[in-house]
Amino acid sequence: MAAGTRNVRIFLSEQCFDLLVDAMAAYSKESRRFQTMRMTVQAACSRLKSHRISKQELEDFLAEYAIGGDIRIFLEVGPEWSGDYDAVRAKVREISEKPGLDKILVPFAVYLAVKHNLL
Secondary structure, three states: OOOOOEEEEEEEOHHHHHHHHHHHHHHHHHHOOOOOHHHHHHHHHHHHOOOOOOHHHHHHHHHHOOOEOOEEEEEEEOOOOHHHHHHHHHHHHHHOOOOOHHHHHHHHHHHHHHHOOOO
């Protein structure tokens, strides 16, 4: 593992897993290149770092999607994009009173990127 690389392990619901898989497929088709989950989350965070994230958007997401589940996801956050990830993470932390920030952040970032046509 490279210096500054973090491995994030989360357990997601099937609904959030489907969201990630569908976003990866759509992003792959749009870019005309195969996109992994890491690449999809990285692009979402990069494009959301300057985007305003509202508490209402988070509440709408949490009302629509069950978060926790038994599908284990590993996400490697490397130094080349950890700043973007941390910027979006800080925004979500500001508006969220929920524990398990990474478990919410990963599908929520992809959800927002899809919703705002940023992928």
